[in-house]
Amino acid sequence: MPLDRDVELDELYREIILDHYRNPRNRGSLDQPNAIGEGDNPLCGDEVRVDLDIRDGRVSDVRFEAKGCSISQASASMMTEAVKGLSLEEVDSLFETFKGMMYGSDEVDVEALGDLEALQGVRKFPVRVKCATLAWNTLQEALEEFGKGRG
């Protein structure tokens, strides 16, 4: 069917996002995660679970399971790729940068986000921003729990 192009819609559903949605990376669960996050979006019922294996202050492995829309699933998939191998401090700072982009801060170095930059188009759809940040908030909760366990 021929479509009249809707530029903002194309920006929301960039090819790379749809690719992650269809072919999620790191989907599944870990046998022995040492940090787990479970999050949901009360607005729409979307759910995400993040399993982490943290070693020597780094994310050595990560998996996710998600029930949700294309944006929340793609965001979770992209997130797992982005944080794998990072130190916990680097994860924190990446999350800050990502949030900065999603909430429209001008001072964000979008370059530093790599593929995650593709989620920028979601900003034009305020009701969908929560879909894009769900996995990240869940990851952060998992890391906080992990930190408490240590402390």
Added chain:
Amino acid sequence: MKPSKAKTVFDVQAIRRDFPILGRQVHGKPLVYLDNAATTQKPRAVIDALVHYYEHQNANIHRAIHTLGEEATAAYEETRAKVSQFINASRPESIVFTRSATEALNLIAYAWGRANVKKGDEIVLTQMEHHSNMVPWQRLAQEVGATIKYIGVSDEGTLDLDGLDDIITEKTKLVSVTQVSNAFGTINVLDKIIAAAHRRGALAVVDGAQSVPHMPVDVQAIDCDFLAFSAHKMLGPTGVGVLYARYELLEEMEPFQSGGEMISRVRLEGASWNDVPWKFEAGTPNIADVIAFGAALDYLSALGMDNVRAHEQELTAYALRRLRQLEDIIIYGPQDTSRRGGVASFNYPDIHAHDVGTILDREGVAIRAGHHCAQPLMRRFDMAGTARASFYIYNTLEEVDALIEGVEKARAFFSHASG
């Protein structure tokens, strides 16, 4: 019901002209508003009634000795009488104004429930209830040590009444059921359930949030003890809900909130309560919105609720027919529109309702995507949510076409994008 007659008396184009918002555009397309189960649009008459009150009658009610106060009181009480007539209550004093259907249900749970439901008692709900008719009872049960039992839902999205006698027992103190499911549109047949409740000496609460706006509802015929609904879902302003209760129950019940308006006499040692229904309306009520709700009731009464129902049934039948022609689509709830309100709830297996909703919004078509505040029902069908189009008096067959076109576009967008 006479649908053939309805078509001649029901002039949708004339109705549309009464709704200023229907003239606006969304993303450059004409607004197609199909989220009426969430809230409906307001006719000029309701907006004018609000303005008229603030420009001509604004005063506090019930205590004023001046003209404005008298006029405002009369207008406020006139709406109570209109509500009473609208649902065929036996007297206007059976009508309590609240903030919403949710507050009306909470009022029952607090004022009646906490006094009458005890440890070991049972409350019966259904699996398809809106959270507003579930969570207040769960809290009550938790507090007093009562148990909640649920009437199940069939694959067709209707209530499963087999085994009703095992669910409603002599332990049951209260049964609360929605008349129409906001998620699927299923119209529940209440007689059996209410009769079973009464046989066991339990009270029957009906959640009328999705029925009173869309079809004739007669509390005496239904024989319920309580009925709750919201003005904003039936052309009225936000911030007004209705609790209908049998008058004797209201007399027996202790107040919900306390303060001004609801007392008859206050001494330092204590207070005595005002008459029913004012006993349940503590503080200055939402005067302006209640008065404007009166205009909404006038509007619906002039159309005739049989005609409203017939119009919605025609739209729903057409929408279901068109949706069924789409490949792979899953439609929830009964296909037979005589057992279904003006709701079409659907999903594509591989496209999330949110994504459908966003693409429809770009076409100016407003639907709802999500769990519709009925998460237990969504779980029953093992899904996070559905896309839901819900109709009202001003919707047209052409708008159903716009919905279908948008849904096709969503489908094409995702298959196109997958290359």
